[in-house]
Amino acid sequence: MKKNNHIHKIRVAILAEEPIVWGSGKHYFPIILDDYSWTKDDKTYSFSTKYIYDKDILKGKLNTSDFDVLLVPGGGVGDGQSIMKGFTFLPTVRKWKKNISKFIKDGGGYVGICGGTALITGLKTGLNKKPHTFLERQYDKSSLNISCVFSYYKTIAFPLLYPFQKNHPEKIGATAYVFSFAPGKTVDGSQIHTGGAPLDFQIFKNHPIFSDFPNNQDRIRWWGGPALIIPEKPDREVKILAKYPHIDLSDNKSIKIYAWKYTGGIHGLIFAFFKALKFIKKEKDNMKKVFLYTYYLAGNWEKTDKIIDLDYSNKPSITAEIYPNENAARILLCTSHPEYMVWRGGHIDEKNDKNFNCLGEGLHQWREIKSFSNNVKDELTHTWWMIRRFTAWVAKVPDNHLPPIEKNDINEKEKTIIKNNIFWDGSFINQIKNI
Secondary structure (H helix, E strand, O other), X not given: OEEEOOEEEEEEEEEOOOOOOOOOOOOHHHHHHEOOEEEEOOEEEEEEEEEEXXXXXXXXXXXXXXOOEEEEOOHHHHHHHHHHOOOOOOHHHHHHHHHHHHHHHOOOEEEEEOHHHHHHOEEEEHHHOOOOXXXXXXXXXXXXXXXXXXXXXOOEOOOOOOOOOOOOHHHHEHHHHOOOEEOEEEOOOOEEOOOOEEEEEEEOOOOOOOOOOOOOEEEEEEOOOOEEEOXXXXXXXXXXXXXXXXXXXXXOOOOOOEEEEEOOHHHHHHHHHHHHHHHHHHHOOOHHHHHHHHHHHOOOEEEEEEEOOOOOOOOEEEEEEEOOOOOOOEEEEEOOEOOOOOOOEEEEEEOXXXXXXXXXXXXXXXXXXXXXXXXXXXXXXXXXXXHHHHHHHHOXXXXXXXXXXXXXXXXXXXXXXXXXXXXXXOOHHHHHOOO
């Protein structure tokens, strides 16, 4: 970190590439981090962020002379990269991975959020099976081989694209919680975007990030991320900061969901393709999204009696490790989304009230959510302090100088997020942009 007018500036590169045109929450992180400052023992710290893209990484622009931290969001960034960087036969993929690995080996910090965790880790699946679905193999091959921690999915596959979905629709695993939620409803009638679920994670206080946190659990938004597995004999210092709840999602009657199967065949895809073209023309959207929107619009889907079983109970969800060389880079992995809002109460219902169903209109729906606070401060900024502490810790800020535990006041930037990403405006375009 360099001093600038006596302020210790923490320079954060935010990976912003969305290689399969699937959106992400990358825009949250500049709002959470940029120009946020705090003072401890007469030392003032501040964050600055900059988006970095694949072309920049290939040109060597990710380096410890210019950045202290690489932060990788989930969704279309982390998960998208976890898919595309599994094509290891491509020279550009190998160079991209090598350059990020060098940044960490040189002492640069890494914060992986959800898919950003999957990107850096190898994958283990249920019952000691080797990755076998396309998605599992890509996630495993995309690993940077720089973390000693593994991601865990009992099984995972793309909805609609899994070839054995007819007989085993439940084996799409956590992706069932990602692509298929209709806007939820609060008890006072508000309609909000509610993909995934807010979970009460177990918090462990044997690390400075949570050492002064007053509670033994905290509610963080989960949206399809993996669990984590630590080797029995790691080659470095690694600590568990949080674990999934004792009760698995599949055993929680408010959160469990049923698997749906696609029944539309090739005709459903062709019809959806032309619907997507028409929709893009109407909305004057990017033609690159035609295949993504085809995916969302393809139908029909039918509910089955099989429950999505994740097998996450008591497994790690946040870990911190130190790379074992003289530069001692710090790696923070978080499988949930502290940048996103949480909510209280409510339960998930299967949305099966019409003849035609597609992912874009939703297969599941949150209902009876408790009313939000007046300015949504409590729900939106509830866990933003975690993002700041994760980033400060990997940037090697002293343990007793980490940012405070606090919620944000709502200003114009936060109001923009509330308008575009929390409350549903009734339009289909607003809905699918928040999947």
